[in-house]
Amino acid sequence: MNSRKILDDAQNAGFFGLGVQFHDCYRQLVLSLGREPDFVCDNAPDKWGKEFFGKRCISPAELSALGENTAVVITVRKYEDISRQLREMGLRNVFTACFDRGYDIIDSIRALEFEGMAEKPEIFESPVRGKWTLVTGASRGIGRRIAIEMAKLGSNIIAHSRTIDNTKKLVDECSALGVQAKSIAAELGNTDELERMLDDLENRFPPIDIVFNNAGISLACGPDPWRISAEDYLTHYSVNAVAPIRICYRLIPRMIKRGFGRVINISSTIQKRPAEMAYACSKAALGKFVVDLAPSLQETGVMISLVCPGYVRSDMGGPSAPHGVETVVPGALLGALLDCDVNGRWFIAQDYAGLSLPQAVAKAKFYYGLEE
Ligand SMILES: NC(=O)c1ccc[n+]([C@@H]2O[C@H](COP(=O)([O-])OP(=O)(O)OC[C@H]3O[C@@H](n4cnc5c(N)ncnc54)[C@H](OP(=O)(O)O)[C@@H]3O)[C@@H](O)[C@H]2O)c1
Incomplete structure (x- = not known):
């Protein structure tokens, strides 16, 4: 009925x-x-x-x-x-x-x-095998977990952090999983370094199919929300919003030319916390960019989405956060794995914690009515 x-x-x-x-x-x-x-x-x-x-x-x-x-x-x-x-x-x-x-x-x-x-069958054909995935902020925390899981799914990895040294171990771990892995470094709050990194990616690296805009900062701005400085806002905006937006501007046109691309932006559902407003507003700016850009990508083969990983025990989340870093998978990967229209979608990684990949894919399709 x-x-x-x-x-x-x-x-x-x-x-x-x-x-x-x-x-x-x-x-x-x-x-x-x-x-x-x-x-x-x-x-x-x-x-x-x-x-x-x-x-x-x-x-x-x-x-x-x-x-x-x-x-x-x-x-x-x-x-x-x-x-x-x-x-x-x-x-x-x-x-x-x-x-x-x-x-x-x-x-x-x-x-x-x-x-x-009923439980979905555990068969999952990886759609990212052989593709190249750039993960920013891959040296630790959520980015590191995403990079390892993408490598397990057969994707080659470009691991970004602020210094090549910080991703050395990760690159070795990904290579041991049988994929190709490379490092790249840039301070994303520095426009020159960021643009240099994007030049490098364009000229010296394989074409990128998938991007996880994951690197982010959440700095203490003092206990008094009325005293958050312009610098605090600018610092958060430059790393959390301007850098991922610049990465999109430089990489997405090439993806459109090749007819395939997935850009997953790690955001946050943080709200009503005035002391963390510089961070929250920078994430809101990124969200606005993604949601407003999405319609222009229809029919291009490129899709852009957002993920809230949940409050997790990374360096940023701290030891008293309720969730382990491992719980961001499989939810954080959905924007890369789903073949249906995920343009402009928000995924909440914790909604999929504890599910297998095929179960998570099935749940996301049900939840957003993407099966029809
Ligand atoms: N943890 C949470 O509870 C939580 C909740 C909601 C959203 N998020 C979001 O999830 C993402 C990852 O967070 P996380 O918890 O994994 O953070 P994390 O443990 O602090 O790791 C941050 C990563 O970003 C890189 N990074 C930091 N500042 C950078 C800069 N200025 N330029 C370039 N790279 C920089 C770091 O690399 P190096 O230091 O090695 O250079 C590191 O790999 C962020 O976007 C964050 O806003 C986290």
């Missing part, structure tokens, strides 16, 4: 999972549902009986008593556990809200069809 009709016909319809996305997107959720919800529900007992946007939060036990003709829209990022829970409660009309642009825009509401949710 048409899933829209199931939602429209449901005697009771409501939202499950009263987290950040629910609060930030409530009006959009109501618009997508086409009516006010009859209930909201959450697993946290401290929410039961309280009102959210004028709706009483019921417990899962109350939800299961509502009867068969109840539709539930899950409103959290990782919907799998709640989906399983609702299925075990006997609910069949379960949907998930799919978020875009770092989760502040509802892309769609999609039916979670349980029969179709």
Whole structure:
């Protein structure tokens, strides 16, 4: 049956999972549902009986008593556990809200069809084998992990950092995986060095098929957000926005000529943190560039996308970040691996943590409606 009709016909319809996305997107959720919800529900007992946007939060036990003709829209990022829970409660009309642009825009509401949710086969034909991938900031943290995983998938690697020495070990590790690997160095905050590196890439390296614009800085700007200096903004903008944009300007036209290219920009969904505004604004600038450039790449074979890796325990994230660096894979690779239209898409790497590559690819296609 048409899933829209199931939602429209449901005697009771409501939202499950009263987290950040629910609060930030409530009006959009109501618009997508086409009516006010009859209930909201959450697993946290401290929410039961309280009102959210004028709706009483019921417990899962109350939800299961509502009867068969109840539709539930899950409103959290990782919907799998709640989906399983609702299925075990006997609910069949379960949907998930799919978020875009770092989760502040509802892309769609999609039916979670349980029969179709079985594990996907573990066969994965690497689409990046033999291609050349440039990873900026590859010496450590997220960039290093991305470079190794791309090498495991058979891609040749150009590893960038500020000095050749910093990527020596990585280059050896990639070579040991049976691919070709080279180093390149530049301080991305220095325009001359950056342009020199781009000249080098153009003249002395193989044509680049895939770019991960990953290198980034997040510097402490002092505890008082009102005192963030112009220099703080300029430093963050030059490394986090201007450098990746210049890399795009220099490399994408060549990709268009060759009819293939993928540019994945490592961004952040950081928000509402005034003390980190110089960093956050620089990432927002990069996001604006990507989303606005994307339509002009349609039909060229080149696609550009954004990834939020999540808050991870790299040098930048620090030791108290909740996620290990390894969790950025496979999500961070999706912009390079998907063959459908990912132009201008945001991928949230943590949504795919723990999945295999084929599962992650299948989930992304489902989530963004890219299968049809
Ligand atoms: N960690 C997180 O929780 C988190 C969350 C959201 C987004 N991100 C984003 O993810 C990306 C990678 O972060 P990470 O956590 O892996 O950072 P990291 O551990 O600090 O590594 C940064 C990488 O960038 C390079 N780099 C730093 N400053 C540079 C400069 N001025 N010029 C050229 N290269 C430079 C470093 O190379 P060398 O020092 O060896 O030269 C290193 O390879 C960044 O864009 C960051 O904004 C991270």
